Amino acid sequence: MDIAFTLDDLPLWPQSDPPAGVTAAGIVADIRRALAAQGVAGVYAFCNSWPLARGPGYARILDDWLADGHHVGNHTHSHPHLPEVSAAAFIADIDAGSQALAPWLDRAPRRLFRHPLCHWGETQAKLAAVNAHLTAERYTAVDVTSFSYEWTFNRAWLAAREAGDRRTEAWVCDAFLTFAPAQLRHDHAAAAAWFGTPVPSIALGHNVAFFAVMAQDYLAALRSAGARFVPLADALDGPVQAATGSVVSAAFRVIQQKLALAAGHPIPQIAPDHKETFNRITALAAGRSD
Ligand SMILES: [Zn+2]
Known part of the structure; x- marks a missing residue:
């Protein structure tokens, strides 16, 4: 399984702050150490520029990311969800991101963009307007073929920690290490079946605690x-890329699931053998809203 790993929402998880005792810089430093230890190089982080006005520490997070040999792509300025805003407002937010992220974006080998929540546009008009703007701005839009849902595990883990429930906290960690590879295998097989040929997976993580x-x-x-970890460039010239931004969709789903939904043949979101684990994680996470 070839997999291009990407990271979303640097320098700070959208409109939220890390739990007590944890900082955005500390989270990203831990992730950078993990990538270095595992020899995963040249990772694109899709970034929001809204935190940059909070103080110089947020720009330093991006400087340190590039210093490790990783790259930055645009993920809009304020992380708007396309179904909730007009095309014009979304496009203005892309441009605000382009401007504020320029010092880092301009040093990346490719000019890449990722839609917040992978929303391409829930009407043909919005889809066309956003696609045309991305083309005019020389962006390549990058979607995702596999989620590990670590943001849901994050909420479950935080809930267990807040409750002082060490046993559940440990279970959430163990469950993630079983769930994530199984979900990757599920998505990898589903993408190969949908596209009719094996394709490199595009996976992602988020900078949550x-x-x-x-x-x-x-x-x-x-x-x-x-x-086998491969450069994102390996995933950007095949059928996944050709299909990115190709159908009207308001679904927060990976690409083959969005395409299958649009075609009227939905495919399972979660690896069937691990649905029970995911349901328990979702229930544990339900107590938290961030
Ligand atoms: Zn995001």
Whole structure:
């Protein structure tokens, strides 16, 4: 399984702050250490520029990311969800991101963009307007073929920690290391079936506290499951790329699931053998809203 790993929402998880005792810089430093330890190089982080006005520490997070040999792509300024805003407002937010992120974007080998929540546009008019703007701005839009749902595990983990429930906290960590490789295998097979040929997976992580703690074991678990980490460029010239931004969709789903939904043949979101684990994680996470 070839897998291009990407990271979303640097320098700070959208409109939220890390839990007490944890900082955005600390989370990203842990993830950088994990990537270095596992030999995963040249990772694109899709960034929001809104935190940059908070203070110089946020720009330093991006400087340090590039200093490790990783790259930055645009993920808009303020992380608007396209179904909730007009095309014009979304486009203005892309441009605000382009401007504020220019010092880092301009040093990347490719000019890449990722839609917040992978929303391409829920009407033909919005889809066309955003696609045309991305083309005019020389962006390549990058979607995702596999989620590990670490943001849901993060909420479950935080809830267990807040409750002082060490046993559940440990279970959430163990469950993630079983779930994530299984979900990657599920998505990898589903993408190959949908596109009719094996394709490199495009996976992602987020800079949340749980992922910082788990990143090294997560990457090792994927390797043990047969993953080979490849540059994102390897995933940008095949059928996945040709299909990116190709259908009207308001679904927060990976690309083959969005395409299958649009075609009227939905495919399972979660690896069937691990649905029960995911349901328990979702229930544990339900107590938290961030
Ligand atoms: Zn995002």
